[in-house]
Amino acid sequence: MNSNIKQIVIDTLSQISDPEIPVVNIIEMGMIRDVLLEDGSIQVILTPTYSGCPAMRQIEDDIVLALEKKGFNDVAVKTVLSPAWTTDWLSEETKVKLKNYGIAPPLKSNPDDIFNIISMNQQINCPFCNSEKTELKSFFGSTACKSLYYCNNCRQPFEHFKCH
């Protein structure tokens, strides 16, 4: 019984897309750490992909709203920051989706690189033409989660999803 409800909850959550990257949902992004059921109430354990993301509030609202539509009225979203979200939680399939969307897939995260120092100097290949002739235009792109790059080969700007 409980496992059925949990599956319905997870199916519902998998229909919520990342507000910043509409091609992937919050399950694929590895943001949902757990779903706890207790006496008819549901607790969704959420870990933000990037602690500074203003989109997190929207995601929390989306979760509560989506589950209310399924008849779950007692829903709480608990944000857990530890362990911190890592790009290692992304499946290969999700990384391909990000790439096809024009976002250079994140590289393996480095737990020591909390300020993305190494990421700033990493070689980022263009997601469109795979060229290495890219340059960092802005460390902070459209959101704090992404950096803006420019490809000197195909002359297109693209975003790189940062590792933390």
Ligand SMILES: [Zn+2]
């Ligand atoms: Zn290119």
